[in-house]
Amino acid sequence: MxxxxxxxxxxxDGTEAVKGISFEVIDGNLCVLLGPxxxxxxxxxxxxxRLIPITKGGIYIDDKDTKEMDENELRRNIGYAIQEIGLFPxxxxxxxxATVPTLKDWDKERKEKRAEELLxxxxxxxxxxxxxxxTELSGGxxxxxxxxxxxxxxxxxxxxxxxxxxxxxxxxxxLQDEFINIQEEIQKTIVFVTHDINEAIKMGxxxxxxxxxxxxxxxxxxxxxxxxxxxxxxxxVGSDRTLKSLRLMKVEDAMxxxxxxxxxxxxxxxxxxxxxxxxxTYLMVVEDGRRLKGWVNRQDIEDESxxxxxxxxxxxxxxxxxxxxxEGLTVMLERDVAxxxxxDEHGILQGIxxxxxxxxxxxxxxxxRGGKHPEVTQ
Amino acid sequence: xxxxxVLITLLGIFIGVTVWITQMDTLRYMHPKTYGDLAxxxxxxxxxxGIAELLAIGVGVPLGVLVTRPxxxxxATPVIGTANVGQTIPSLxxxxxxxxxxxxxxxxxxxxxxxxxxxxxxxxxxxxxxxxDPAIIESAKGMxxxxxxxxxxxxxxxxxxxxxxxxxxxxxICVGTATLAVLIGGEGLGKIILAGLYTQIxxxxxxxxxxxxxxAVILDTxxxxxxxxxxxxxxxxx
Numbered sequence: 001m002x003x004x005x006x007x008x009x010x011x012x013d014g015t016e017a018v019k020g021i022s023f024e025v026i027d028g029n030l031c032v033l034l035g036p037x038x039x040x041x042x043x044x045x046x047x048x049x050r051l052i053p054i055t056k057g058g059i060y061i062d063d064k065d066t067k068e069m070d071e072n073e074l075r076r077n078i079g080y081a082i083q084e085i086g087l088f089p090x091x092x093x094x095x096x097x098a099t100v101p102t103l104k105d106w107d108k109e110r111k112e113k114r115a116e117e118l119l120x121x122x123x124x125x126x127x128x129x130x131x132x133x134x135t136e137l138s139g140g141x142x143x144x145x146x147x148x149x150x151x152x153x154x155x156x157x158x159x160x161x162x163x164x165x166x167x168x169x170x171x172x173x174x175l176q177d178e179f180i181n182i183q184e185e186i187q188k189t190i191v192f193v194t195h196d197i198n199e200a201i202k203m204g205x206x207x208x209x210x211x212x213x214x215x216x217x218x219x220x221x222x223x224x225x226x227x228x229x230x231x232x233x234x235x236x237v238g239s240d241r242t243l244k245s246l247r248l249m250k251v252e253d254a255m256x257x258x259x260x261x262x263x264x265x266x267x268x269x270x271x272x273x274x275x276x277x278x279x280x281t282y283l284m285v286v287e288d289g290r291r292l293k294g295w296v297n298r299q300d301i302e303d304e305s306x307x308x309x310x311x312x313x314x315x316x317x318x319x320x321x322x323x324x325x326x327e328g329l330t331v332m333l334e335r336d337v338a339x340x341x342x343x344d345e346h347g348i349l350q351g352i353x354x355x356x357x358x359x360x361x362x363x364x365x366x367x368x369r370g371g372k373h374p375e376v377t378q
Numbered sequence: 379x380x381x382x383x384v385l386i387t388l389l390g391i392f393i394g395v396t397v398w399i400t401q402m403d404t405l406r407y408m409h410p411k412t413y414g415d416l417a418x419x420x421x422x423x424x425x426x427x428g429i430a431e432l433l434a435i436g437v438g439v440p441l442g443v444l445v446t447r448p449x450x451x452x453x454a455t456p457v458i459g460t461a462n463v464g465q466t467i468p469s470l471x472x473x474x475x476x477x478x479x480x481x482x483x484x485x486x487x488x489x490x491x492x493x494x495x496x497x498x499x500x501x502x503x504x505x506x507x508x509x510x511d512p513a514i515i516e517s518a519k520g521m522x523x524x525x526x527x528x529x530x531x532x533x534x535x536x537x538x539x540x541x542x543x544x545x546x547x548x549x550x551i552c553v554g555t556a557t558l559a560v561l562i563g564g565e566g567l568g569k570i571i572l573a574g575l576y577t578q579i580x581x582x583x584x585x586x587x588x589x590x591x592x593x594a595v596i597l598d599t600x601x602x603x604x605x606x607x608x609x610x611x612x613x614x615x616x
Contacts, residue, residue, distance in 0.1 A: 051520055076522035086517030090535050090610035100521050133612030150521075159520075 001026055001062055002048065002157065002189060008056035009043050009213075017043045019213040020057060025206070027156075028187040032194060032204035036236070040213040041193045045159050048191060049078045061157065076100050079150035079158035079188070083165040085142050087134040093119070093145050094130040100153040118148040121182060140171040147179070151186070161193045176202055197237055201225070201248055209233055222248055242362055246326040251319045254328075254361050255342045255351030261286045264293060264309040268301050271308060284341055284349055285312045292318060292341055292349045318343050321350060325361075328353055385595055392592035399585040406579055411570055411586075420589060423566030426484075426559060427552045427597075430491035434499045434548055437492075439541060442503025443534075454508075458501055465497040469555045477562040487556075487564030494555050495548040502544025506537030539609040546601040553594040557586070567593070 002025040009018040018040040025031040033041035046052040048059055050071045059066045066074055087096050095102075097118055098111040106114070116126040122144040134142060143164060150158055164172045164179075180203065183190070194200055200207050201221040209217045209224065217229045225245040228234040237244065261284040262271050271283060281298045285308055294314040301311050317335040319328045321344050332340050338355040402410050411419075438461075445454040464472060473490045480486040510533060518528045557568035570586030606614070 049520060051516070072522040072524055074522070075520055080517060080520035082513060082517060082520070084511070084513030084516075086511065086513035086515075088514060088518070088532060089612045091612065099518075099523075103522055103527070135612060146517075149517075152521075 002031075002191065003060040003063070004044070004048075004057070005060065006057035007044065007047060007054055007059060009040070009047060009052065010055045017213055018047070021210070021213075021215040022057075023208055023215060023218050025189055025191060027189050029205040030183060030188075030190040030192055030203055031206045031208060032192045032200040033208050033210060034194060034197065034200040034204075034236075035210035035216075037195060038212075039210040041195075041208075041210050042161055044210070045161060045191050045193050048157075048159055049075045049080060051075075072103075076103055076153065077155050077157070079152070079155040079160075081146050081150040081158070081160045081163045083162040085146040085166075087142060087145060087149070089134050092131050092133055093137070096134070096145060097149045097152055099149060100155075104153055106153075114152065114154075115148075118151055119145075121151075121185075122148045123178060124148075139167050140175065143167055143171075143175060151188075156189060158188045158190045159193075160190060162195070163192075164199070165194070165196075179203070198244070201244055209236065211236075243326060245362070246329060247324050249325040249361075250321070251323050251325060251328045251340070251342045251353055252321055252351070254325055254357050255353045256357070257351045259284060259341075259349070259352040261290065261349060262296070262308055263287065264307065264312070266308045268304055268306055268308065268311070271296060272301060282339055284352065286349050290349045291347050292316070292343050295339075295341070316341060319353070320345060325353075325358065329358065385599060389592055389595050392588045392595065395584060395588040396592065399581050399588075402581070405581050405585075406577075408577065408579070408582075410582065415570070416567075416585075416589060419565065419567045419569055419586075420593065423553070423556055423568070423590070423593065426487060426491060426556050426564055426566050427549065430488050430495055430556075431545070431549050431552055433488070433492045434495040434552075435545060438496050438499030438544075438548075439503045442500045442541075443507055443537075445504055446507040454504060458497075458504060461497040461500045464493045469494055470558055473555070473558045473562055482563040484563055484565065486562050487559035490562065491552055491556055491559055491564075495552045498544045498548040498551070499541070500544075502547075503537070503541050506540030506544075507533050509540075510536050535610055536613070539605060539613060542601070542605040542608055546598065546605060549601060550594050550598050553590065553597060557590055 004024070005022050006020045007018060007022070008016070008020045010016050021044065023031075033044055035041045043052055047054050048066070050066060054067070088099070094112070094115045097115040098106075101111045101114055115130060119126045119129055124141065124144060129137075129141070129145075134145070137145065143166075147160075147163060150160070164175050167175070176199065192203060194203075201224075204221050206218065207221050207224050208215055211232055217224060217233050219227075222245060224233065225237055225241045225248065228237060228241075234241075260274060260278060260280070262274065264285060264287060275281070275283060275298055283296050284292060285294045285296060287293050294312040294316050296308055296312045300313075304311055317331045317337060318341045319331060321342060323342075328340050332338065332355060340353045341349055342351045342353060344350050396416070399405070399410050400413060400416065404410075441457060444450055445457050472494050473487070476486040476490040480489060514532060514536070515528060518532050523531070556564065556566050557571055560566060560568035560572055567586045567590045571583050571590070572586075574580065574583030574586060
């Protein structure tokens with residue numbers, strides 16, 4: 001756990017870069033320091049590994065005051081990755097990754113093994129890349145090696161300063177996704193600096209929004225979008241925060257579970273009565289094991305007789321579990337339907353998202369007050 | 379490759395000319411210098427350049443590195459500026475001014491050459507370290523390298539090729555300037571050139587000038603080879 005207690009940075013010329021901020025990052029969480037340039041986010045990050053000395057207040061790692069630690073020892077136990085990467089050009093990928101292990105006097109085999117492990121984790125083939133030099137790598141590969149190097153000696157804590165900032169949007173997106181997966185596996189405590197609200201929402205367990213050296217709001221990304229504390233926060237997250245929050249939520253957050261469904265060979269009169277009974281305008285059609293096959297509409301079965309298979313629409317849009325609500329909404333708009341079935345990876349019907357549910361959900365997140373707003377101690 | 383062909387051709391011409399003149403019976407009213415004379419003066423020349431250059435390295439590299447250190451950076455401009463003055467003044471003037479100050483002696487020649495050789499070494503040592511991408515130093519620091527480790531494992535290896543290039547430039551210039559140093563008590567191939575000038579025998583001038591040029595080409599090639607041998611593979615432009 002990283003604890004910042006009333007941390008201040010005042011430069012000799014009197015500039016207050018960081019004006020006394022306090023927050024906690026719990027183990028295994030990724031905390032994003034977000035804000036416009038010059039807000040003090042990078043300064044705050046660099047005070048954690050003492051690259052910038054703290055003027056007042058204290059930073060504690062697992063309740064130990066960082067001021068009392070040897071600064072090199074402290075830094076060797078905190079991974080450090082920056083936008084400019086800063087790979088050592090005269091060293092191979094292997095030697096770069098083994099930087100901190102070398103400082104810690106690991107033996108050769110252990111360093112070798114670790115470098116291989118990390119390259120594999122980053123999705124790079126060790127045989128191909130171990131002996132390459134940084135100049136022989138593409139931008140995205142350099143960035144990956146940079147992250148691998150910061151993980152070199154398996155530090156429990158990582159500081160990352162816009163680590164995906166300097167690459168093209170497509171590669172950046174992919175690296176972000178990869179890193180989210182990696183983080184799920186390695187569970188590091190991470191402080192991540194960015195000025196990109198989308199990146200913050202995507203990556204962060206918690207977001208610390210800063211402005212002019214002050215901590216404005218410290219909350220989960222969803223809360224930041226739903227309940228901005230001030231005009232500045234609202235402006236910073238942007239007028240499309242509704243869409244942003246849809247991107248953050250999954251279809252399973254909004255779906256009705258185990259909806260009523262009928263089978264292909266069910267009689268239509270039976271279907272009509274279920275619809276009337278439950279006041280539904282549609283019903284999903286499933287086969288054995290609740291595999292989604294299609295759906296029937298109330299209008300289509302009026303004055304019809306026979307079985308479901310005669311009138312059902314087979315071609316139905318659906319969303320898999322884990323899809324974001326933004327994507328789900330896109331499917332609904334594209335197919336002009338008000339109901340979206342949710343299936344698991346085997347196509348088994350899991351639930352239904354309706355347009356009305358979506359609307360009320362968005363409304364709810366906006367009117368929700370007094371919920372679990374995290375305490376921001378200033 | 380093309381550069382190598384040019385160098386070998388040049389070297390062939392210079393050595394060929396030297397041999398051709400030395401083989402002659404007479405140059406107008408006197409004998410040409412013998413191979414023994416040439417060898418002696420070439421050795422003297424190398425000695426002079428070598429001593430001056432070692433002094434320039436001994437002073438230039440540490441001084442250049444020193445003024446990149448955070449506390450001493452404010453001295454960078456004055457130090458390099460001063461060395462710059464030495465280089466801006468024409469070489470003949472630098473050499474000439476040493477005579478009245480230190481007298482007509484071998485040592486005066488060495489000191490003049492040292493002053494003239496210092497700048498390229500000093501400047502390249504400074505820029506070699508100063509121009510390292512700050513992100514590299516920051517990440518080294520951020521990963522917990524001590525200042526000494528950063529200096530020895532990161533800064534020096536990265537600056538080494540640049541420092542070597544400075545030494546190479548400085549040496550080649552020094553070989554040429556050393557011919558002037560005979561005016562104030564130096565030894566070397568300049569003596570032969572000077573004799574040629576006094577006696578107004580062009581071939582005698584050439585007998586001193588051609589081996590000097592050959593020496594410059596050889597040293598340049600040798601140091602160039604050394605430079606690329608010392609350059610870490612990751613820094614080489616493929």
